[in-house]
Amino acid sequence: MPTRLAIVGGNPAGMSAASVAKRRDPDLEVVAFERGPYTSYAACGIPYLVGGKIAEVDDLIARSPDQHRENGIDVRTRTKVTAIDLSARTLSVEDEQTRETSSEPFDQLVIATGATPALPDIPGAQATEPAHTLDAAASLRGEVKRHGERAVVIGAGYIGLEMAENLVNRGLQVTMIDRSPQVMTTLDADMATHVQDAAEGHAITVLLNVDVHEIVRDDAGRPTCVRTSEGDLPADHVVIGTGAKPDVELAKAAGITIGETGAIAVDDTMRAPSHDGVFAAGDCVESHHRILGKPANIQLGTHANQQGRIAGINVAGGDAHFPGVLGTAISRICRYEVSRTGLSEREAADAGIETVAAKIQTSTRAPYYPGAGPVWVKLIAERGTKRLLGGQIVGTETAGKRIDTIAAALWNGMTADELQFVDLAYAPPVSPVRDPVLVAARALADQ
Amino acid sequence: MPTRLAIVGGNPAGMSAASVAKRRDPDLEVVAFERGPYTSYAACGIPYLVGGKIAEVDDLIARSPDQHRENGIDVRTRTKVTAIDLSARTLSVEDEQTRETSSEPFDQLVIATGATPALPDIPGAQATEPAHTLDAAASLRGEVKRHGERAVVIGAGYIGLEMAENLVNRGLQVTMIDRSPQVMTTLDADMATHVQDAAEGHAITVLLNVDVHEIVRDDAGRPTCVRTSEGDLPADHVVIGTGAKPDVELAKAAGITIGETGAIAVDDTMRAPSHDGVFAAGDCVESHHRILGKPANIQLGTHANQQGRIAGINVAGGDAHFPGVLGTAISRICRYEVSRTGLSEREAADAGIETVAAKIQTSTRAPYYPGAGPVWVKLIAERGTKRLLGGQIVGTETAGKRIDTIAAALWNGMTADELQFVDLAYAPPVSPVRDPVLVAARALADQ
Numbered sequence: 009m010p011t012r013l014a015i016v017g018g019n020p021a022g023m024s025a026a027s028v029a030k031r032r033d034p035d036l037e038v039v040a041f042e043r044g045p046y047t048s049y050a051a052c053g054i055p056y057l058v059g060g061k062i063a064e065v066d067d068l069i070a071r072s073p074d075q076h077r078e079n080g081i082d083v084r085t086r087t088k089v090t091a092i093d094l095s096a097r098t099l100s101v102e103d104e105q106t107r108e109t110s111s112e113p114f115d116q117l118v119i120a121t122g123a124t125p126a127l128p129d130i131p132g133a134q135a136t137e138p139a140h141t142l143d144a145a146a147s148l149r150g151e152v153k154r155h156g157e158r159a160v161v162i163g164a165g166y167i168g169l170e171m172a173e174n175l176v177n178r179g180l181q182v183t184m185i186d187r188s189p190q191v192m193t194t195l196d197a198d199m200a201t202h203v204q205d206a207a208e209g210h211a212i213t214v215l216l217n218v219d220v221h222e223i224v225r226d227d228a229g230r231p232t233c234v235r236t237s238e239g240d241l242p243a244d245h246v247v248i249g250t251g252a253k254p255d256v257e258l259a260k261a262a263g264i265t266i267g268e269t270g271a272i273a274v275d276d277t278m279r280a281p282s283h284d285g286v287f288a289a290g291d292c293v294e295s296h297h298r299i300l301g302k303p304a305n306i307q308l309g310t311h312a313n314q315q316g317r318i319a320g321i322n323v324a325g326g327d328a329h330f331p332g333v334l335g336t337a338i339s340r341i342c343r344y345e346v347s348r349t350g351l352s353e354r355e356a357a358d359a360g361i362e363t364v365a366a367k368i369q370t371s372t373r374a375p376y377y378p379g380a381g382p383v384w385v386k387l388i389a390e391r392g393t394k395r396l397l398g399g400q401i402v403g404t405e406t407a408g409k410r411i412d413t414i415a416a417a418l419w420n421g422m423t424a425d426e427l428q429f430v431d432l433a434y435a436p437p438v439s440p441v442r443d444p445v446l447v448a449a450r451a452l453a454d455q
Numbered sequence: 456m457p458t459r460l461a462i463v464g465g466n467p468a469g470m471s472a473a474s475v476a477k478r479r480d481p482d483l484e485v486v487a488f489e490r491g492p493y494t495s496y497a498a499c500g501i502p503y504l505v506g507g508k509i510a511e512v513d514d515l516i517a518r519s520p521d522q523h524r525e526n527g528i529d530v531r532t533r534t535k536v537t538a539i540d541l542s543a544r545t546l547s548v549e550d551e552q553t554r555e556t557s558s559e560p561f562d563q564l565v566i567a568t569g570a571t572p573a574l575p576d577i578p579g580a581q582a583t584e585p586a587h588t589l590d591a592a593a594s595l596r597g598e599v600k601r602h603g604e605r606a607v608v609i610g611a612g613y614i615g616l617e618m619a620e621n622l623v624n625r626g627l628q629v630t631m632i633d634r635s636p637q638v639m640t641t642l643d644a645d646m647a648t649h650v651q652d653a654a655e656g657h658a659i660t661v662l663l664n665v666d667v668h669e670i671v672r673d674d675a676g677r678p679t680c681v682r683t684s685e686g687d688l689p690a691d692h693v694v695i696g697t698g699a700k701p702d703v704e705l706a707k708a709a710g711i712t713i714g715e716t717g718a719i720a721v722d723d724t725m726r727a728p729s730h731d732g733v734f735a736a737g738d739c740v741e742s743h744h745r746i747l748g749k750p751a752n753i754q755l756g757t758h759a760n761q762q763g764r765i766a767g768i769n770v771a772g773g774d775a776h777f778p779g780v781l782g783t784a785i786s787r788i789c790r791y792e793v794s795r796t797g798l799s800e801r802e803a804a805d806a807g808i809e810t811v812a813a814k815i816q817t818s819t820r821a822p823y824y825p826g827a828g829p830v831w832v833k834l835i836a837e838r839g840t841k842r843l844l845g846g847q848i849v850g851t852e853t854a855g856k857r858i859d860t861i862a863a864a865l866w867n868g869m870t871a872d873e874l875q876f877v878d879l880a881y882a883p884p885v886s887p888v889r890d891p892v893l894v895a896a897r898a899l900a901d902q
Contacts, residue, residue, distance in 0.1 A: 020888070053821060053883045062883075067823035070888075298878075309888050310881045331876045338880035347880050374497060376514035406853055409886065412879045416863035419877050429778045430866050431745075432859045433785035433794050434757045436500045436509075439856065441467070441517075441756050 010035045013323055014099055014114035016089045016258065018042025019049075021290025021312035021319075022120030023071065026081050028320025036324065039082040039112065041089050041101060046142050047073050052309055054145040055167065058152070059174025065146050092117070092262035094283055116285040116323050119259050119272065120316065123252035123291035123307050128162065132223030132231070133248060140167075140252065148245070152178050156244025159183070160234045162220055164191035166339040166346070168249030169203070172212045173342050175245070183213040183241055185220060185234070194337065195400050196352045198367060199386050202402040203341050210342035254292045254305055269294040271305035276329045278319040287323060289315035296332035299350045299397055299418060300359055306335045336415045338408045345408030349415040350398030353388055362391040366424075366452035370444045372407050374436035383407040385448035387414070387424060394424045394452065399445075406438065413445050424452035457482045460770055461546055461561035463536045463705065465489025466496075468737025468759035468766075469567030470518065473528050475767025483771065486529040486559065488536050488548060493589050494520050499756055501592040502614065505599070506621025512593050539564070539709035541730055563732040565766050566706050566719065570699035570738035570754050575609065579670030579678070580695065587614075587699065595692070599625050603691025606630070607681045609667055611638040613786040613793070615696030616650070619659045620789050622692070630660040630688055632667060632681070641784065642847050643799045645814060646833050649849040650788050657789035701739045701752055716741040718752035723776045725766040734770065736762035743779035746797045746844055746865060747806055753782045783862045785855045792855030796862040797845030800835055809838040813871075813898035817891045819854050821883035830854040832895035834861070834871060841871045841899065846892075853885065860892050871899035 013029055015022040018040050030038045040047070048071040056062040066072075073083040084101070090109075091100040099112045125140050127133045152159075157180055161172045164186035172184045184191075184207065190200040191207065191214060207214050219237040223246050226232050231246040254271035264280045267273035271294040272280060278293070280286045290312035294303035311333055321328040338347035356363045365388045373380040381404025388398040399414035401407055417427045428449035434441050460476055462469040465487050477485045487494070495518040503509040513519075520530040531548070537556075538547040546559040572587050574580045599606075604627055608619045611633035619631045631638075631654065637647040638654065638661065654661055666684040670693050673679050678693040701718035711727045714720035718741040719727065725740070727733045737759035741750035758780055768775040785794035803810045812835045820827040828851025835845040846861035848854055864874045875896035881888050 050821060050823070050883065050888065052881070052888075053823065056824065056883060061825060062823055308881070310878065310890075313888055314876060331873075332878075334878040336878045336880045338882045338885055340882060340884040345885060349878070349880070374500060376497070376500065376509055377503065378508060406856065409853065409856065409880060410859070412857070412877075412890075412892070413859040413863050415878055415880070416860050416867070420863070420867035420869070422867070426778075429761060430859075431779075431781040431783045431796070431862055432757065433783045433796070433856060433862070434499070434755070435785045435787060435855075436497065436503060437787040438785055438792060441497065441499075441760055443757075443859075445859075 010037050011115035012037040012039065012113060013116045013118065014112060015040035015118045015120060016099070017120035017122055017290070018047035018083060018085065019120055019122050019290060019312065020070070020309055021316040022118060023048040023076060024313050024316025025118040025120065025287065025289055025320040025323065026076065027079060028317050029323040030080055032321065032324035032326065034080070038080070039084065040076070041087045041099070042083065042085050043088050043104065044141060044143060045085050047071060047076055047083060047085070049142055050309070051140065054140070054142065055170035055174045057145050058149050058171065059177045061174070065142055068142060089258060092258055094262050094286065117287065118319050118323065119286070119288040119292065120290045121255040121258055121292045124255045125248065126251045126253045127248060128220055128250055130220055130222050132225050148247070152180065152245060157181055158242055159245040159247065160185065160241050160243040161247045161249060162234070163249035163251070164188070164214065164216070165194070165249055165251060166192060166341070168247070169207060169341045170339060171247045171249055172207065173210055175247070176211055180245070183215060185215040185218045185236060187217065187219050189217050191216070192346065194348055194352065195346070196354060196386065199384060199400045199402055202384055203344060203346050206342040206344045252291070252307060256292055259288065259292070267294045267303050269303055269305040273303070276331070277322045278315055278330060279322070287319040289319045295330065298332040298334055304333065304335070306333055308337060334415050334418055336411060338411060343404060344402050345405065346402050347408040347411035348398070348400045349411050350396070350418045351388060352398055352400065356388060356397050361397065363388050363397060364391050364394065364452065364455055365389070366448055366455060368444070368448045368451050370442070370447050371440050372404055373438060374440050377436040381405070383444050385444045387448045387452045389424050389452055396422055396424060396427065410445050424449045428453050457484050458562035459484040459486065459560060460563045460565065461559060462487035462565045462567060463546070464567035464569055464737070465494035465530060465532065466567055466569050466737060466759065467756055468763035469565060470495040470523060471760050471763025472565040472567065472734065472736055472767040472770065473523065474526060475764050476770040477527055479768065479771035479773065481527070485527070486531065487523070488534045488546070489530065489532050490535050490551065491588060491590060492532050494518060494523055494530060494532070496589055497756070498587065501587070501589065502617035502621045504592050505596050505618065506624045508621070512589055515589060536705060539705055541709050541733065563770050564734065565770065566733070566735040566739065567737045567763065568702040568705055568739045571702045572695065573698045573700045574695060575667055575697055577667055577669050579672050595694070599627065599692060604628055605689055606692040606694065607632065607688050607690040608694045608696060609681070610696035610698070611635070611661065611663070612641070612696055612698060613639060613788070615694070616654060616788045617786060618694045618696055619654065620657055623658055627692070630662060632662040632665045632683060634664065634666050636664050638663070639793065641795055641799065642793070643801060643833065646831060646847045646849055649831055650791060650793050653789040653791045699738070699754060703739055706735065706739070714741045714750050716750055716752040720750070723778070724769045725762055725777060726769070734766040736766045742777065745779040745781055751780065751782070753780055755784060781862050781865055783858060785858060790851060791849050792852065793849050794855040794858035795845070795847045796858050797843070797865045798835060799845055799847065803835060803844050808844065810835050810844060811838050811841065811899065811902055812836070813895055813902060815891070815895045815898050817889070817894050818887050819851055820885060821887050824883040828852070830891050832891045834895045834899045836871050836899055843869055843871060843874065857892050871896045875900050
């Protein structure tokens with residue numbers, strides 16, 4: 009008798025697991041439950057959908073429910089899993105349209121419940137869609153087209169910044185507010201200041217050290233104003249980008265261990281320890297942070313895909329291991345690409361690690377070559393050993409993906425002294441002869 | 456009494472050594488001899504100067520003789536070193552304008568004689584400037600402007616390709632010929648075919664497996680025709696890009712050891728063994744190839760700069776070591792960026808290493824994001840262990856510098872299995888969620 013694999017969550021983590029498991033073991037019966045109407049979509053593309061850079065919702069769907077069905081996966085959309093019973097090995101499931109409920113048996117389970125927006129605890133926030141879902145994005149896109157000229161974005165992280173940029177591109181006057189003293193707290197302040205420059209250069213009004221008290225709405229529920237510690241900001245549209253927290257309610261209620269980070273604890277095979285045949289993957293789990301040497305919950309599509317794949321391999325009898333994360337991330341914010349990996353100075357300090365750091369500015373191409381622009385690279389290392397702990401890059405087009413070289417160095421435990429001599433590629437259209445990453449490594453090595 | 460450092464060759468290797476040594480030891484007397492009128496220029500920019508993408512010769516000069524003099528370095532341009540006497544510790548020097556000769560003492564010496572074009576042994580080739588020098592490039596640029604509409608480029612390596620592209624950009628009909636069965640023999644044939652597509656798409660006529668017999672010239676020395684095994688090609692301009700060989704004549708005559716590669720043998724401090732205080736750096740030396748585990752002569756500006764710096768540190772009493780090379784290189788060829796690192800399949804076979812390889816095609820950005828283009832990534836590994844030996848990338852803008860991630864992996868001795876999980880950066884404008892390098896690593900790991 010074929011065994012049955014159930015997937016909770018039709019996002020990239022869940023559907024990677026489903027696809028890989030089914031491909032490796034065609035006899036496996038695979039059923040996936042997803043609350044929304046879409047599967048396997050690229051949430052990272054949402055700001056560009058709102059801004060019109062991406063034309064259609066469908067462009068963001070890597071694989072639709074029907075495409076998964078063609079591959080033999082039984083996808084149930086608009087279907088909510090309300091409980092997991094690990095002893096009976098069943099899911100309680102509710103059809104969100106018909107409200108019919110049923111009990112679905114499973115032999116193996118992949119929990120891919122993702123993350124839910126962490127809304128600020130203020131009146132009016134609950135009703136505001138933060139544009140983390142395709143539905144909400146499509147709706148915002150329509151709203152923006154129909155009325156209003158002022159938008160307020162709450163939260164100056166990368167999603168807030170990308171949304172603000174795209175709303176400016178739609179012709180809106182955009183104010184972005186954050187209670188922190190800097191934008192993008194995943195960067196150190198000395199790097200974030202360049203990102204703020206880019207945002208302000210794109211006509212985004214950036215207000216920092218500001219608390220939000222209320223989103224005021226009219227009778228129809230439409231925002232009219234955002235009340236803040238610095239006064240009232242009129243607003244026809246409000247977007248909240250204040251991060252997300254792992255969605256662990258189902259897992260917790262089922263008795264699965266939640267780690268210190270607040271995310272589901274898994275081993276490197278993506279199994280929930282002490283629950284046979286139960287896997288979890290994606291934004292809802294914690295991962296081994298290779299620099300911190302302990303678990304972290306970092307919500308990135310790259311990790312979700314890899315973890316889903318590993319869960320899928322292991323479900324199908326394979327033996328794959330997830331080697332952990334660095335937290336490598338990149339965004340394009342107005343005129344700059346912005347990227348980071350490993351620990352910031354602040355994160356290292358929070359972990360009790362003494363650091364040295366170097367920040368340099370150079371050029372993305374040979375300075376005489378057309379299109380050359382500025383790039384800042386910051387490297388952080390452990391004091392004494394100069395073992396690399398993290399890197400941050402801000403600069404014009406092509407600057408950002410250089411973070412991958414730093415990520416590979418961190419992955420291998422390299423020191424600044426070692427990194428400065430790695431043989432990297434140079435030609436005038438793509439790099440100065442002294443590569444920006446190597447210049448930063450040398451500056452740190454020479455300290 | 457301050458000691459005296461003499462530099463033979465005002466190129467990036469020689470002038471890096473001079474600058475670093477002088478900065479670290481201001482009492483050092485530093486004199487540099489250069490045959491041409493320029494110092495520290497970016498030879499890699501020459502094709503773009505010819506093509507007009509770079510406006511002025513001066514744009515390519517990182518630091519002029521006068522700028523070096525301001526830093527306390529005695530630069531003698533248009534001055535030829537005719538002999539090195541290691542027992543007397545003197546250089547025989549000739550002023551190329553006055554023809555005056557002199558004897559210049561030194562305590563320490565850096566030989567940075569670079570490389571000289573390896574011209575094909577055919578009538579008419581000797582008189583053709585191959586555009587390896589700024590003078591020749593400026594002259595060709597003027598010639599192209601004044602007359603003629605047909606150019607023949609001999610040699611389909613990266614310099615030949617870059618020159619051909621830039622001559623097309625100047626409005627010429629360009630034919631490129633090579634005796635090899637493929638363009639760019641630093642790549643494997645299955646990758647080079649994409650480069651040829653790009654060249655042909657740029658209206659360059661590519662003729663392979665063709666021998667050149669003669670460059671026919673008129674009485675004024677101007678080319679009229681190139682005789683080949685496939686017939687005569689009318690030519691108003693001829694550019695030769697058939698590689699270069701290390702210029703070791705002076706060193707050899709002085710009794711300095713020349714290695715098996717034909718380049719000057721140095722240790723990792725850039726010292727010529729058994730000659731106290733004698734250093735060499737740049738295109739004229741051989742370097743430890745980290746994958747082959749033996750010396751190789753690879754002529755790249757990146758190595759020249761690093762080696763010059765290391766020589767300079769050690770001249771000034773420091774203790775720096777050059778850890779070797781991978782041969783990482785990149786070019787922009789028409790619509791593609793082209794890069795490589797480590798060994799190709801052919802190079803590995805020549806070294807007697809059994810290999811496995813994987814080649815994948817994916818997208819430079821999220822496929823739905825505007826500007827996404829194709830990228831091919833090939834990875835080569837040792838059969839059995841799957842330890843990475845080399846990588847090659849061809850693709851549209853932003854594709855090429857991803858080679859640095861592969862270079863960092865090679866540098867650290869990673870296997871394909873390890874590389875596939877490295878935490879790299881993703882956002883729709885800069886990468887697909889499954890990074891091209893990781894997709895290639897996975898394809899190789901899964902073999």
